[in-house]
Amino acid sequence: MKKFFKVLGTALGIVVLAVVGFVVWVQARGIPSYEKPPTPTMAVAATPERLEMGRSLVLASCTDCHLNKQTNRLSGQQMLDVPQEFGKLYSANITQDKDHGIGNWTDGEVITLLRTGIGRDGRYRIIMPHFVHMSDEDVNSIVAFLRSDHSWVKADPAPTHAQEPSLLVKALANTVMKPTPMPTQPVVAPVATDQLAYGRYLIVGRYQCYDCHSKDFKTNNALEPEKSEGYLGGGNHFLDANGKDIVSRNLTGDPETGIGHWNAGDFSKAVKFGMSPNGPLRAPMPKYSTMSDEDAAAIFAYLQTIPKIKNATPEDQGTVAVK
Ligand code: HEC
Ligand code: HEC
CATH class of the missing domain: 1.10.760.10 (Cytochrome c-like domain)
Known part of the structure; x- marks a missing residue:
């Protein structure tokens, strides 16, 4: 019996140490950074079709998180629909401001982020969805729109609020929430008749x-x-x-x-x-x-x-x- 408790005690000790070790490791790492994936170098051409599609896609898939109702620009805001267990998270300023928006990002860097979740500085962006299976044409339309003269994307000098992720988010970002790879083949949408x-x-x-x-x-x-x-x-x-x-x-x-x-x-x-x-x-x-x-x-x-x-x-x- 005594031996049993000794073994049990040792086992529990190991588990506690492992948990403490994991927490310390996660806190120290925070939100991880990665090597920058291969980034397309071509600039996206803005055609009228792309600008129209881009507006529709940004309205459907970006404004809910990025459009600041006070400024009516994509200058970012606190993500109030994120459950509290994730901490306090803020969407980024993605207007054309060169210091606080994405005015200095190349088209390729924006595409890389949309595909992989990795920013131009290598830091993994949390909560931001990865558009893994979106067609190249749709992705290009979004980028063309972000570069357009639409009022949503006009340079806004408001800095993005620093993220305040919970331990859970840090743990997830170091375990299950991972960057996705850049597509190695062209991504083409099926025709609408199929x-x-x-x-x-x-x-x-x-x-x-x-x-x-x-x-x-x-x-x-x-x-x-x-x-x-x-x-x-x-x-x-x-x-x-x-x-x-x-x-x-x-x-x-x-x-x-x-x-x-x-x-x-x-x-x-x-x-x-x-x-x-x-x-x-x-x-x-x-x-x-x-x-x-x-x-x-x-x-x-x-x-x-x-x-x-x-x-x-x-x-x-x-x-x-x-x-
Ligand atoms: C950001 C998360 C989110 C995305 C993206 C999203 N939905 Fe929803 N959807 C919800 C939530 C949450 C509800 C429940 C709303 C409520 O309870 O009032 C809902 C409700 C619905 C309903 C109502 C179902 C019912 O039984 O009443 C339909 C239909 C629907 N969504 C279809 C879609 C389709 C199609 C898409 C993609 C084109 C989509 N949703 C994208 C979160 C989402
Ligand atoms: C569910 C909410 C959500 C949606 C939807 C969303 N984003 Fe984001 N986005 C975020 C958050 C939150 C960040 C900041 C994450 C961080 O700093 O870790 C971010 C960061 C970014 C960044 C990086 C900016 C920087 O300076 O770091 C770009 C670019 C971006 N988003 C573009 C888009 C585009 C384009 C769309 C639509 C196709 C989109 N996002 C949809 C939440 C969202």
């Missing part, structure tokens, strides 16, 4: 709906999105405007807890205008107001083909007001 492939592209490439709509950011698989736990079955947690928990919803075809009983019109209204058959949708669900009905229909068609998941989220349990 409806299912195109719908999948919109979900995993252009808009990354799967990132919010799968079970948890921590178990999402950026390289192979379909391998994310609970792929598109909802359940990921955010905070709403009042700091209350808000849960992403099940987009699979399960008739009870998913959207199996919806039609393409219901879906389009929910995605474009935030009007779901379950009532008005709240942030952080973006309003994809510039999405075409054809694109919404392609996403809807693709969603019918993925494995159904039974996962009830609050609106299924009657805990969200249904109008």
